[in-house]
Amino acid sequence: MSLSDDDAEILEVARAGFIEEAQEMLRQYEAALLVLEDDPQDAESLNAAFRAAHTIKGTAGLFGYVHVVGFTHEAETLLEALRSGQRALDDAVMAALLESGDQISRLLDQLGQDEPDAEVLAQGHALAARLRALLGKAEAEAPVAAEAVPEAPTPPAELIEPIWHLSLRFGPDALRSGLDPLSFLRYLVTLGSIEGLQTLTDKVPVLEQLDAEACYLGFELRLRSEASRQDIERVFEFAADDADVQILDPGAPPAAFEALAERHCGTDAQARATLFACWQSLGLDFQLRRVELEVPSAEEPVVVPHIERRDPQAARSPSRRSGEGDRRQGGRDRRAGDETRFVRVRADKLDTLIDLIGELVIAGSGAQMIAHLEKNDVLLEATQRVMDLVQDTRDGALALRMVPIGETFGRFQRVVRDITKQLGKEIELVVTGGDTELDKSMVDAIADPLMHLVRNSLDHGIEAAADRIAAGKSPTGRLALNAFHEAGAVVIEVSDDGRGLARERILAKAIERELIEPDQVLSDHEVWQLIFLPGFSTAEQITDISGRGVGMDVVKRSIETLRGSIALTSETGRGTLTQIRLPLTLAMIDGFLTMVGGVHYVVPLATVAECIDLPREFNPDSQRISGTFDLRGEVMPWLDLARFYGVEPDTSRRRSVLVVRDGGSRVGLIVDRLLGEHQTVIKPLAGIFQHMRALAGSTILGSGDVALVLDIAGLLTAARRSASTEQSAR
Structure with missing residues (x-):
């Protein structure tokens, strides 16, 4: 019997759902095993690992994925032996069980093919043999009948x-x-x-x-x-x-x-x-x-x-599988449970919804602008009410894409375990802030850069136990992952208590590669930034973990693609802290609209600290791009946006300073006009504008004009560079 097109589509969606669910079960399986490795007496973690494997095997059987079913059964059998006390947990068993999760993942990756690769099957056969050997039983014993059966003549078996x-x-x-x-x-x-x-x-x-x-x-x-x-x-x-x-x-x-x-x-x-x-x-x-x-x-x-x-009465008793009288009510109770509070939604449908809401925001801004021009109080009140609802809808839609970063952090438990055993080091992974939420697309994109940073810390940063004891440290190193919200951004920190960055070695390598002059004086921040140059590495030998110099430049490029920034701080003998700062979302933000030289610019509202008049000491005829001024006793750097972008400022009226912050840094942006808050739908810049500095994207105003969205981290970097260049020129 052939399937109809609708049936085939339903089956394909179900299979895709199975693969996604199986991957989630694998993550739970691995997480439970890692907890069990630290605490072998944790029966709940052992049960959780067994349930995950059992679910994968059972669901795979529904779709006829015999290779997944067969191999997962081997791992499940060993887990059952651990649960029953027939086998004790040791390093060999733990290693084999963790590898079995990797093998199941490889088999799942092969499901789109008619037959899995021979190499994958060979790996599975070899690992299954290891699992059976660890179990210590070549064949499962035949079940013993619980009740005796009266002997009766039976035909010969043949x-x-x-x-x-x-x-x-x-x-x-x-x-x-x-x-x-x-x-x-x-x-x-x-x-x-x-x-x-x-x-x-x-x-x-x-x-x-x-x-x-x-x-x-x-x-x-x-x-x-x-x-x-x-x-x-x-x-x-x-x-x-x-x-x-x-x-x-x-x-x-x-x-x-x-x-x-x-x-x-x-x-x-x-x-x-x-x-x-x-x-x-x-x-x-x-x-x-x-x-x-x-x-x-x-x-x-x-x-x-x-x-x-x-029990024959079990099927007839008033329970979840009850008789005719309670069947329908039982179904309602089940559907009302917590397990039905989640609905799987395709990511592209969610993206379409957010795009439509973005267009609604733009249209609403246009309607509100017309209401202001008409000076109709009733219309103004109505459009304001609509915009309030649009903003609530926008926030709700964006919240659908927000997921905790803890799931990404959890993947590194296995990485740390495997690498520490490979390197013979003792390292503790400490995770905090796992409930910090970030846009789902950004969570996926940040996983690889974080992997580079974690592997570098494990390989180069944290010393071996003997070296740590000689330095007066605990033999167990500490690698920490932390996340938190700050000023409308998400900050992700990767820190270790290792040897720290070798400043002199970095400088020597940079001079050797003619990246800097031998007599050039650099601040610590500038020295650490050298690490992000393509191919830069101070590793004395290449390993399969790190040291090829192809990671940190990729890390920086990936983060900047997300409109983020990365910074390093290090202290010799005390460790290194890498801080990644990312916007909460790539779709829509609350912005502050300004005008410079006839061009509209939007600054993310969360970065705006205050607005002030142009200081009296500022010379309006000056051609300087940047400098400093006194803000209530604080020396504040400033950046003239008009001259920074090569346009003529509007000096017909008194200009203003927009004080913005990024982390602990602040800078004053000189603008021509302050136009107030504006809901901003960020559109990517076309390739022709990619050369322009410190721009995060563009947006369309209610009037139909285009406004440019400023990248505050990029502006701060540009301001520091300009100030450094001007000081050197003096």
């Missing part, structure tokens, strides 16, 4: 066909739990062939009582397979809570079917007759000669060999 009988009854909440009954049937085909199948629909209610989200189906089928009972049971083990699965061995005696009928039908003679007719249609006449429609007497208990015993 005369019994390998045909299993499966009796499946799915609970009413199976679909709500994400189970697809047809997926189980498709998966069974991978173990053999289905000789006969009957779908039972006797539980389907009349249309008026039908719950579209409930499952009423049952199946009776014959499976020809050489697989073991354990292999068949594995197909359904993750559906144990939402299905009643009974498996009868090949050649099962009539007594087994009698017990099965008692389980499903009880004393309902009509239901038993229907079930017997179903079995006969599957070719089971030869096994039903002794079956009668009368109810077996209570004095003749029937024992079913190798059938999972579950």
